[in-house]
Amino acid sequence: MATSSGGEAVPPLLSLLRKARNALRTLARAMNAAAGWMFFACAAFITFDVLARNFLGFSSKSTTEVTGYMLAFGMAWGLAHTLLERGHVRVDMLVNRMPLGIRQYLHAVALLLLAVFAGYATYGAIFLAKESFDFGATDMSALRVPLVLPQSLWAFGLSMLFVTVLELLTETLVLLAMSRGEEIDRLVSSRTYEDATAEALQAVGEAPPAELRA
Numbered sequence: 001m002a003t004s005s006g007g008e009a010v011p012p013l014l015s016l017l018r019k020a021r022n023a024l025r026t027l028a029r030a031m032n033a034a035a036g037w038m039f040f041a042c043a044a045f046i047t048f049d050v051l052a053r054n055f056l057g058f059s060s061k062s063t064t065e066v067t068g069y070m071l072a073f074g075m076a077w078g079l080a081h082t083l084l085e086r087g088h089v090r091v092d093m094l095v096n097r098m099p100l101g102i103r104q105y106l107h108a109v110a111l112l113l114l115a116v117f118a119g120y121a122t123y124g125a126i127f128l129a130k131e132s133f134d135f136g137a138t139d140m141s142a143l144r145v146p147l148v149l150p151q152s153l154w155a156f157g158l159s160m161l162f163v164t165v166l167e168l169l170t171e172t173l174v175l176l177a178m179s180r181g182e183e184i185d186r187l188v189s190s191r192t193y194e195d196a197t198a199e200a201l202q203a204v205g206e207a208p209p210a211e212l213r214a
Contacts (some may be wrong), residue, residue, distance in 0.1 A: 011178070017171040024164050031160060032081035035074040042070040062141035069150035076157025080164040086191045096190070103179035104172075107188045110170040118162040119165050125155035 009017075011033040029173060045060075046067060052060040060066070082088055095106055129151035131137075175184045 011174075012186050014174050014178070016061045017167065017174065020167055021084070021171065024080065024116060024160075024167060028084055028160065030158065031077040035077040035157075038070050038074040038077070042074070060142070062143045062145075065139045065141040065145065066143070066170040068194070069145070069153075072154045073150065073157065076154045076161070079157060079161040083161065083164055083168070083208065086188065092190050100185065103189075104176060104184045107184050108169070108172050108176060111165060111172055115165045115169055118158065118165050122155065122158045122162045125151065125158045129155050142154045160172070207211070 046063060049060050049063045095103055098106070132147040132151055137147045139147060172184050172188060175181075175187070202205050
């Protein structure tokens with residue numbers, strides 16, 4: 001049986017789930033970086049198209065379609081990383097005022113609802129990509145881009161979100177069974193100003209104060 005940094009025993013199942021989360025985090029971080037570069041490419045493509053249309057007399061005639069694909073790709077590929085970093089916007093004023101004994105179950109319910117939504121979105125995206133592949137569908141732009149290409153990238157991003165939610169939900173349920181509510185809070189609760197401050201200090205090479213590391 002593995003042990004945590006605090007010296008307490010960690011059950012094999014929980015240790016395995018943490019390793020899976022770390023692996024997902026590594027992949028999600030790479031996907032998020034790709035999404036960021038895609039947004040940069042999107043801005044560069046729009047800039048080039050505008051300048052070419054005004055000064056060079058030509059245009060790709062595909063700006064709307066291509067940038068739409070880029071935005072969908074970037075959005076979907078950044079979702080899992082944002083979830084793991086607890087970066088999604090949450091309306092949690094009421095939840096944060098509840099005692100931990102209740103809050104831990106609300107975290108589990110929130111993840112369950114997110115899993116249902118992510119699963120439905122993933123199924124729809126995969127079905128749409130498969131349908132486009134079966135019919136050989138292309139867009140209406142001058143490039144005639146096969147729709148299965150952007151739709152598959154979009155579906156992969158949503159699939160990554162779904163898998164990540166399932167991992168977090170499973171880990172949360174295991175922690176619930178072990179009565180480790182504080183760990184659940186640290187795993188999936190909204191980021192606090194202490195978290196943001198500690199991250200900013202680490203980014204500039206400063207060690208966070210002890211009260212922020214606790």
